[in-house]
Amino acid sequence: MTAKAEMEFAVxxxxxxxxxxxxxxxxxxxxxxxxxxxxxxxxxxxHSLLTHLHGQLAPSCQLDWPKRMSIAIGAAEGLS
Structure with missing residues (x-):
């Protein structure tokens, strides 16, 4: 691994x-x-959010677009 990749992983x-x-x-x-x-x-x-959105659980998933947006906004708030 390069020094740059090591630094990126550490960050x-x-x-x-x-x-x-x-x-x-x-x-x-x-x-x-x-x-x-x-x-x-x-x-x-x-399972994971990915499984619910695109995987084996997607057909029975109850995550409509307003709920998905709420999840995305909540995740973004965690980064601020």
């Missing part, structure tokens, strides 16, 4: 470690060894 982990919001998972830790980079989050029950 990303630091930012993710500072984010606190009720709709975002907390960062538990990370691992950087050799060419491997892992980011560990809290467990999320009921």
């Amino acid at each position: 990303e982990v630091e930012v993710l470690g500072r984010v606190r919001h009720k709709n975002l998972l907390g960062l538990r830790g990370f691992y950087a060894g050799g060419d491997e980079r892992l980011i560990v989050y809290d467990y999320m029950p009921n």
Whole structure:
């Protein structure tokens, strides 16, 4: 991994470690060894948002566009 990639990973982990919001998972830790980079989050029950929007649960998903926008706005608030 290049020095630039190492720096970008370190910055990303630091930012993710500072984010606190009720709709975002907390960062538990990370691992950087050799060419491997892992980011560990809290467990999320009921699958992921991606699964509900585009995966196996999408056909039965009750997330209409107003609800999706509310989720997006809530996530954005966690970054500010």
